[in-house]
Amino acid sequence: QVQVVESGGGLVQAGGSLRLSCAASGRTFSIYAMGWFRQAPGKEREFVAAISWSGGSIYYADSVKGRFTVSRDNVKNTVHLQMNSLKPEDTAVYYCAAQTRGGASVFWSLGYDYWGQGTQVTVSS
Secondary structure (H helix, E strand, O other): OEEEEEEOOEEEEOOOOEEEEEEEEEOHHHOOEEEEEEEOOOOOOEEEEEEEOOOOOEEEOOOOOOOEEEEEEOOOOEEEEEEOOOOHHHOEEEEEEEEOOOOOOOOOHHHOOEEOOOEEEEEEO
């Protein structure tokens, strides 16, 4: 099994920045990719960004492209999501997830096998 734990959420004003972290532990050798999703109240969970475990492939949702950056710390088995120029519409619970099935889509939540508990990000206007 793989365990993932997010950290770094909080309250920030529009235009500000936050950095989320996701620490993976357990059978990390089985991970193909790590993804970030978010879910706002009354809305479905949506894809934000993903990075292959090797770090060679990176994907972003159009809504965050150019503002968010996903990266991986190989030594600490940690994935980061740097969020800049935050907008009120970025307010959501952000989830980190690990994909352990080769060939699964990184854009769909069903493609991930292990999820963190989520961390709240609130952007005030």
